[in-house]
Amino acid sequence: MVNKKQTLVVINLCSFLVLLYSLSMLPPMIIALIYKEKSLFSFFYTLIIASLLGGICWQSSRQKKVQLRTQDGFLIIVLFWIFFSLISALPLWIDDTLNISLTDAVFEGVSGITTTGASVLNDISGVPKSILYYRAQLNFIGGLGVIVLAVAILPLLGIGGTKLYQSEMPGPFKEERLTPRLADTAKSLWSTYMLLGLLCILAFRLAGMPWFDALCHGLSTVSLGGFSTRNESLGFYDSAAVEMVGGIFSILAAVNFTLYFVAAQHRSLKPLYKNPELRFFLLALSIVMALVCIQLFSSKMYDAKDAFVHGFLLTSSMMTDNGLATADYANLPSHTVIILLASSFFGGCVGSTCGGIKALRFLIMYKQSRRELHQMLHPNAVYTIKVGSAPIQDRVLRSVWSFFFLYIFFSCFFIWALNLMGYDLMTSFGTVAACINNMGLGFGETAAGFGTLSSPAKWLMCATMLFGRLEIYPILILCSRTFWRS
Numbered sequence: 039m040v041n042k043k044q045t046l047v048v049i050n051l052c053s054f055l056v057l058l059y060s061l062s063m064l065p066p067m068i069i070a071l072i073y074k075e076k077s078l079f080s081f082f083y084t085l086i087i088a089s090l091l092g093g094i095c096w097q098s099s100r101q102k103k104v105q106l107r108t109q110d111g112f113l114i115i116v117l118f119w120i121f122f123s124l125i126s127a128l129p130l131w132i133d134d135t136l137n138i139s140l141t142d143a144v145f146e147g148v149s150g151i152t153t154t155g156a157s158v159l160n161d162i163s164g165v166p167k168s169i170l171y172y173r174a175q176l177n178f179i180g181g182l183g184v185i186v187l188a189v190a191i192l193p194l195l196g197i198g199g200t201k202l203y204q205s206e207m208p209g210p211f212k213e214e215r216l217t218p219r220l221a222d223t224a225k226s227l228w229s230t231y232m233l234l235g236l237l238c239i240l241a242f243r244l245a246g247m248p249w250f251d252a253l254c255h256g257l258s259t260v261s262l263g264g265f266s267t268r269n270e271s272l273g274f275y276d277s278a279a280v281e282m283v284g285g286i287f288s289i290l291a292a293v294n295f296t297l298y299f300v301a302a303q304h305r306s307l308k309p310l311y312k313n314p315e316l317r318f319f320l321l322a323l324s325i326v327m328a329l330v331c332i333q334l335f336s337s338k339m340y341d342a343k344d345a346f347v348h349g350f351l352l353t354s355s356m357m358t359d360n361g362l363a364t365a366d367y368a369n370l371p372s373h374t375v376i377i378l379l380a381s382s383f384f385g386g387c388v389g390s391t392c393g394g395i396k397a398l399r400f401l402i403m404y405k406q407s408r409r410e411l412h413q414m415l416h417p418n419a420v421y422t423i424k425v426g427s428a429p430i431q432d433r434v435l436r437s438v439w440s441f442f443f444l445y446i447f448f449s450c451f452f453i454w455a456l457n458l459m460g461y462d463l464m465t466s467f468g469t470v471a472a473c474i475n476n477m478g479l480g481f482g483e484t485a486a487g488f489g490t491l492s493s494p495a496k497w498l499m500c501a502t503m504l505f506g507r508l509e510i511y512p513i514l515i516l517c518s519r520t521f522w523r524s
Contacts, residue, residue: 044107044110046099047099047110048110048113048114048117049095049099050095050096050099050100051110051114052095052114052117052118052121053091053092053093053094053095053096053099054092054096055092055114055118055121056088056091056092056095056118056121056125057088057089057092057093057096058092059088059092059122059125059179060084060085060088060089060092060125061085061089062175062179063081063082063084063085063088063129064085065171065175066081066129066168066169066171066172066175067081067082067085067168069167069168069171069172070166070167070168073166073167073168075135075166075167075168076133076134076135076166077129077133077135077166077168077169078168079132080128080129080130080132080133081129081168081172083128083129083132084125084128084129084132087128088125088128109515109521112511112512112515112516112521113516115508115512116508116512116513116516119151119504119507119508120504122151122180123144123147123148123151123500123504124144124147125147126147126148126150126151126176127140127143127144127146127147127148128143128147129169129172130142130143130146130147130169131143131144133166133169135165135166135169136159136165136169138158138159139493141493141496141497142158142489142496144496144497144500145158145488145496145497145499145500146158146159146173147176148500148503148504149265149478149488149503150173150176150177150180150263150265151176151177151179151180151507152180152393152476152503152504152506152507153177153180153181153261153262153263153264153359153391153393153476153507154263154264154361154393154472154473154476154477154478154503154506154507155177155258155263155264155265155360155361155362155476155477155478155479156361156472156473156478156479156480156484156488156499156503157173157265157478157487157488157489158487158488158489158491158496159487159489160487160489161269162266162267162268162269163268163269167250170250170254170267171250171253171254173254173258173265174253174254174255174257174258174263174265174267175257176263176265177257177258177261177263177264177265178235178257178258178260178261178263180261180263180507181231181260181261181262181263181291181391182227182228182231182261182295182391226299227295227296227299230295230298230299230302231260231295231391234260234287234290234291234298235256235257235260235261236256237287238255238256238259238260238283238287239252239253239255239256239257240252240256241256241283241286241287242255242256242259242280242283242284245277245279245280245282245283246275246277246279246280247275247280250267251267251268254266254267255267255272255284255362256287258362259284259287259288259291259360259362260287260290260291260391261291261391262288262291262292262358262359262360262361262386262390262391262392262393262476263360263361263391263478264355264360264361264362264477264478264479266362270364270365271362271363271364271365271367272284272351272362272363272364273363273364273365273366273367274365276365278343278344278347281347281348281350281351281364282347282350282351284351284354284355284360284362285350285351285353285354285355286354288351288354288355288358288360288362289320289323289354289358289386291358291360291386291390291391291392292319292357292358292385292386292387292390292391292392293310293316293386293387293390294313294315294316294387294388294389294390295389295390296389297309297310297313297316297387297389298310312426313426314401314425314426315387315388315397315398315401315425316387316397318397318398318400318401319386319387319397322357322381322384322397322400323353323354323357326353326357326377326378326381327349327350327353327354329377330349330352330353330374330377330378331345331346331349331350331353332345333371333373333374333377334348334349334370334374337370337371337374339366339369339370339371348364351363351364352364352367352370352378353378353381356378356379356381356382356477356479357378357381357382357384357385357386358385358386358390358392359382359385359386359392359393359394359475359476359477359478360392360477360478361472361477361478361479363479367479367485368485368486372464375468375481375485376481378479379467379468379471379472379479379481380471382394382471382472382475382477383395383445383449383471383475384396384397384400385397385475392476393474393475393476393477393506393507394475394476394477394506395441395442395445398425399438399441399442401425402423402425402430402434402435402438403438403439403442405423405424405425405430406423406435406439409421409423423435441509441510441511444510444511444514445474445510448474448505448510449470449471449474452470452473452474452498452499452502452505453466453467453470454466455498456469456470456495456498456499459492459494459495459498461482461483461495462482462483464481464482465480465481465482465483465484467481468480468481468482468484468485469481469482469483469484469488469491469495469499470499470502472484473499473502473503473506474502474503474505474506475506476503476506476507
């Protein structure tokens with residue numbers, strides 16, 4: 039049973055995180071002031087509502103030092119992402135210029151913070167610039183997780199942040215740290231993340247984008263979020279340089295951020311090219327990219343140069359679950375789109391901003407499958423699975439296969455549920471792949487946007503996006519009897 043003291047701790051920490059997140063309304067307010075947009079008031083009202091609710095609940099539930107339990111960490115993560123989604127939707131719902139329903143506002147907000155990038159807005163070009171920036175900012179904050187930012191401040195509250203950090207960070211090796219102190223780890227991750235974002239913004243500007251577009255695309259690219267300021271996404275610019283920048287930074291953002299930190303510390307690239315997961319990811323990416331480029335060229339839609347440029351962007355973007363696209367993505371051959379959608383389940387590296395199952399898990403499953411083949415030929419031999427020089431423990435193996443099963447199971451479940459609502463199988467597959475992998479590009483009816491979905495389907499896809507972002511386990515744990523009995 040959850041006791042009163044622990045309940046107050048959960049309320050206190052959730053309230054603090056809501057208060058912290060309310061401050062994210064300030065940058066879009068500044069953009070609205072610069073461009074003299076009425077959207078300023080929607081962000082101001084959201085700031086007041088979120089800060090008042092968060093501040094009052096935080097002050098009224100303050101406790102003396104109480105150590106968070108594992109259960110509390112999972113509960114806070116799930117609760118906060120629900121609050122996060124509602125707060126993110128609020129300025130979109132309030133804003134008169136958008137004139138969208140609560141369902142559409144929540145869908146757009148959830149899509150932004152989970153770095154999915156699926157949009158229900160039909161005409162992006164008519165949206166106020168402050169809203170366009172806000173969508174990109176949602177991607178950026180959701181990319182590495184506001185929780186990881188918060189754990190740098192949690193020691194000031196007298197509450198340990200370890201359980202929060204482990205619940206939020208993706209991948210099977212949640213206990214790893216860059217530095218001995220958790221707060222230092224969070225700061226190091228965010229410093230690396232922001233530096234990569236700045237480099238991406240500058241690269242887009244040098245490639246020919248206006249400053250505002252470069253800012254928004256830079257934030258959404260390094261977060262692998264995929265929100266764009268244009269209806270045609272990167273295809274609007276009709277520029278090979280812009281598409282190459284988008285593809286290159288999609289790949290860079292899919293690399294484990296701890297590798298950047300270690301490489302910077304040692305002033306060497308060895309940690310990058312010696313990392314077995316990164317090599318495996320780049321190999322898989324190269325194979326898919328080659329297939330896509332060949333198919334685009336053989337379809338006679340493009341010449342060799344354009345087939346390579348578009349193929350590079352689409353494969354880099356969709357496999358890393360970014361979701362930036364070319365203008366004619368919806369018109370690509372169906373077999374090419376299916377390969378790209380299937381590759382989105384692969385994802386990038388653990389410890390990056392990508393979605394999907396992630397390369398490390400596939401590498402471990404591949405190595406275990408190969409071990410089983412050798413074991414059948416030599417039953418008495420003893421084989422050890424290693425990733426690099428590190429042996430993989432049985433607990434990790436069980437965790438990886440369990441996660442893989444649950445991921446595929448829930449993907450099939452959501453596809454079936456969407457199909458039950460009247461959507462054809464390919465639309466259902468493409469839509470669920472876009473949402474559970476946090477990739478954002480659909481297929482069939484949702485290839486051009488997600489506004490055509492019915493309200494029940496949009497709520498279902500909101501749940502799908504959260505399942506993918508939180509990697510299923512935190513939500514399932516909260517649904518178990520064991521959690522509430524402990």
